[in-house]
Amino acid sequence: MNDLRVISRVMVFLLLLLFLIVHGGAGASGTPGVSGAIGAGLPETVRAIYLPANRLNSRRLTEAIHYANLANLNAVVVHVKDPRGHVAWNSRNPIALSIGAVKGGGAVERALKRLKENHLWSIAKIDVFSDDLLARNHPGVGIEDNTHGGLWQDKNGLGWTNPFDTRVWDYVLDLCRELAAMGFDELQFDYVRFPSDGRLSRIRYPLVQEGVSKARCIGDFVSHARDRLKPLGVVLSVDLFGLTAWKRDDFGVGQVLEEIDPYVDVICPMFYPSHFPTGFLGWEAPGDHPYKIMALSMAALKKRSSRRIRPWIQGFWYASGQIHAQIDGAASQGGSSWAVWNPSGNYSILYQALATSMDTTFPAPVLYPSLESLRKKGVGIVHGDRTIVNLTDYTGGDSVLSLERPEPGAPPRFATPSAVVATMDEAILDRILSKRNIAYPRLATKISKVIRVATLISQDTGIDPRKMGEAPVHVNWDQGCVFTPSVPPALLKLFRAAANP
Numbered sequence: 193m194n195d196l197r198v199i200s201r202v203m204v205f206l207l208l209l210l211f212l213i214v215h216g217g218a219g220a221s222g223t224p225g226v227s228g229a230i231g232a233g234l235p236e237t238v239r240a241i242y243l244p245a246n247r248l249n250s251r252r253l254t255e256a257i258h259y260a261n262l263a264n265l266n267a268v269v270v271h272v273k274d275p276r277g278h279v280a281w282n283s284r285n286p287i288a289l290s291i292g293a294v295k296g297g298g299a300v301e302r303a304l305k306r307l308k309e310n311h312l313w314s315i316a317k318i319d320v321f322s323d324d325l326l327a328r329n330h331p332g333v334g335i336e337d338n339t340h341g342g343l344w345q346d347k348n349g350l351g352w353t354n355p356f357d358t359r360v361w362d363y364v365l366d367l368c369r370e371l372a373a374m375g376f377d378e379l380q381f382d383y384v385r386f387p388s389d390g391r392l393s394r395i396r397y398p399l400v401q402e403g404v405s406k407a408r409c410i411g412d413f414v415s416h417a418r419d420r421l422k423p424l425g426v427v428l429s430v431d432l433f434g435l436t437a438w439k440r441d442d443f444g445v446g447q448v449l450e451e452i453d454p455y456v457d458v459i460c461p462m463f464y465p466s467h468f469p470t471g472f473l474g475w476e477a478p479g480d481h482p483y484k485i486m487a488l489s490m491a492a493l494k495k496r497s498s499r500r501i502r503p504w505i506q507g508f509w510y511a512s513g514q515i516h517a518q519i520d521g522a523a524s525q526g527g528s529s530w531a532v533w534n535p536s537g538n539y540s541i542l543y544q545a546l547a548t549s550m551d552t553t554f555p556a557p558v559l560y561p562s563l564e565s566l567r568k569k570g571v572g573i574v575h576g577d578r579t580i581v582n583l584t585d586y587t588g589g590d591s592v593l594s595l596e597r598p599e600p601g602a603p604p605r606f607a608t609p610s611a612v613v614a615t616m617d618e619a620i621l622d623r624i625l626s627k628r629n630i631a632y633p634r635l636a637t638k639i640s641k642v643i644r645v646a647t648l649i650s651q652d653t654g655i656d657p658r659k660m661g662e663a664p665v666h667v668n669w670d671q672g673c674v675f676t677p678s679v680p681p682a683l684l685k686l687f688r689a690a691a692n693p
Contacts, residue, residue, distance in 0.1 A: 233377070234427045234457060238313055238502055240267035240531035245280035247537035248299040251559050251635050257310045258557035259539070263546040267313035269531055272300055272371065275350055275383060277325030283370055287363055291329040304375060315429070315531075316376040320364050320413075322383040327351030333360050335387070338396040346390035355386055355409050355446065356401050358416075365420045378427040380460065381417070384410060384452075385433075385445040392444070407442040411451030418455040429458035429502070434468060437461055437493035449496050459499045460531065463489045464506040465518070482506070482514045486521030494525060501527060507534040512545035519545075540634070560638075563619040571686070574615040579662075579691045581606045582615040585683065589670025591616060592679055592687045593649075594662055609646040609657050614639070620669050621645050627673035649675045 241256060248270065256268055272280045279288050282296035307314045327334030327343055328351055335352045337344040343351045353360040368379050386406050387395065401409060418428060432447050442448045453459065463486050466479030478485055486503065493501055505518045515532070522530055532542050547554045566586050574582035576596040584591040593612050598604040606612050613621075621641040625632055630644055650657045652675040653665060664687055666679040679687065 233425070234500070235266060235313055236528075238267045238458075238529045238531070239265045240269050240313070240315060240502075241265060241507075241537075241539055241542070242269040242271065242317070242531060242533050243303075243537045244271045244535065245274065245278070245295075245300065248280075248303045249635075249637060250302075251637065252537060253303055253306050254559055255557050255635060256539075257306065257312070259543050259546075259554065260310070260312060262554045263543060263550070266311075267315060267531070268303075268307055269315040269317050269380060270300060270303055270307075270376075272316045273318045273367065275319050275322035275324065275348075277323040277327075279367065281371070281374065283367060285363075285366055285370065287326070287330075288367065291325045293325045301374065308375065313378065314376050315378040315380050316368075316371045317380045317382055317431075318364065318368060318371070319383040320381050321353050321355050321360065321385065322346075322350060322387075323353045323360075324350040326360070326363065327353050332398065333357045334398075336396045336398055337391075337394050339394050344387075344390070344395050346387055352387050354397050354399055355406070355413065356397055356404070357399050361413055361416055365417055368417070368421055369424065372421060372424040372426045376426065378429055378458075379421060380429040380431065380458075381414070382431040384414065384430055385447050386410075388433075388445050405442070406444075406446030407448040407451045410442075410446040411448070411455070414452050414455045427457045428455070429460050430456050431460045431462060431504070434461055434463045434489060437463075437489050437496070449493070453497050453499055456499060458502050459493070459497050460502050460504060461489065461493055462504045462533075463518070464504065464533075465514075466506060466509060479509075482510070483517040483521040483524075486518045487524045490522055490525035490527050500529065502529040502531055503527060505530050505532040507532040507539065507542050510541070512541050512548060515542055516545040516549055519549075559635075560618045563623060566617055566619055573690055576606045577602065580687070581612050583683075583687045583690055584616070584620070585686075588668075590666065590668050590680070590683055591620065592664045592666050592683055594664040594687075595660055596662060609649045609660065610642055613646045613649070614642045616642075616645070623669045624648070624667065624673045627669070653677050 243252065243256065259265060277291070277293050278295045279293045280295055281300040282298065283289070283294050288294050304314055331343065333353050335344040335354055336342070345351055371379060404412070414430065421428060430452055432449070432452070433445065435443060436447050436449055440448065465482040465485040468478035468485060470476060470478070472478045473488070475481055490501065490503060503522055505515060507515060519530060532539065543554055569586045572584045572586060573580050577599065579594070579596060581594055581596055582591065595609070595612055596606040598607050618638050618641065621638070624645055625641060628648065632641060632644065649665060650660070655677070663677060664679055664684070665675050665677055666683065667673060667675045
């Protein structure tokens with residue numbers, strides 16, 4: 193009998209232990225269902241920048257990694273699902289595929305790989321209930337307009353899905369499970385709310401959970417998300433309006449801190465100073481007080497939240513001093529973690545602010561070999577299929593280019609000016625564009641520069657690119673940077689000798 197009692201107690205203990213592992217136990221705050229190990233693996237301090245899906249090119253990532261090593265940044269927020277409903281990775285979700293939402297191309301996957309290789313915390317940003325594609329293609333889950341029964345649209349003309357509809361929950365969380373399987377460290381919910389703009393009085397929800405308020409609905413979604421996703425080992429965070437720290441009602445969008453806080457690891461309030469309303473705390477222009485907005489908002493939020501707090505820093509419209517004022521304001525309340533938002537992913541001003549605070553100057557990232565390093569190469573030759581298409585004298589600063597007619601049935605590899613210009617070193621393209629006073633973005637891709645320079649060839653020579661033959665053209669990129677069909681005799685001799693060895 194005693195043996196049976198011992199076995200019974202052991203079984204009860206093991207079942208209880210299993211329950212705690214699966215359901216997360218009780219947190220230090222005593223909140224039911226919240227694990228004391230919540231956010232396991234999450235770095236003590238997370239300092240991040242945001243990158244939109246259309247800025248996930250190699251050079252933007254190289255820049256982010258370069259400055260992360262210099263400026264004590266250790267994370268990147270990647271926007272993987274936007275308000276239009278576009279999914280930026282190669283999702284295999286049948287609904288996403290059927291509505292044309294999948295806009296992958298491998299950029300997200302390649303970006304995640306590089307973040308992992310460089311030991312940067314990877315955060316996938318998922319816009320939840322603002323989903324125009326899903327709302328339009330599955331009208332039953334969209335918010336309706338009570339004046340005509342069709343799809344309701346916000347001020348940007350985008351449809352929204354119904355937060356009361358659990359079919360929407362399942363769709364979003366199925367996508368999140370893919371992201372977790374890909375290896376993202378953290379899943380960050382944005383637009384986890386009801387609409388805040390547009391003709392709100394015309395909204396009709398085709399499905400409503402009886403007796404469930406908007407705030408409870410959002411809390412239930414986050415709770416359900418936790419049950420579905422935490423067993424996968426990911427950290428969960430949520431973006432909240434900045435006013436959530438100051439208000440205990442949901443101000444129409446369903447965001448009440450106490451309904452959300454127990455089920456996430458990190459609260460990410462959007463304390464953008466310029467977005468606070470006129471008259472807030474008695475200020476006519478709250479955006480003129482970035483330090484105080486951040487410090488006071490952090491203090492208000494910390495009184496009500498038991499989670500980690502990682503505020504969004506306004507990285508747009510502001511000069512470096514105003515950006516750093518927000519960082520200092522968060523630090524004054526013990527906030528060592530933050531993420532900077534710039535919608536275009538341009539952080540030159542942030543890097544300037546961080547360099548100033550560290551009393552240093554950050555070197556620019558090396559994206560490709562400099563002109564100075566190329567000078568040592570002497571003469572470089574690019575071979576086409578039958579002849580050469582690019583002979584460059586790096587010492588003298590000269591390039592001789594030639595189109596090449598393709599063989600019958602062969603692909604036209606070098607039959608256009610752009611294809612030939614693409615064989616030139618990028619530093620030479622920079623030199624030509626700079627000398628010709630043609631502006632281009634700091635992180636412009638090589639192909640965008642190629643197109644500009646190729647246009648100069650026909651412009652300078654007066655030859656229609658469609659009629660441009662195999663006659664070589666010359667450019668001296670050390671001086672005038674003008675293309676001409678007249679090639680210096682010594683270079684022409686060298687070019688012909690190389691073309692016909």
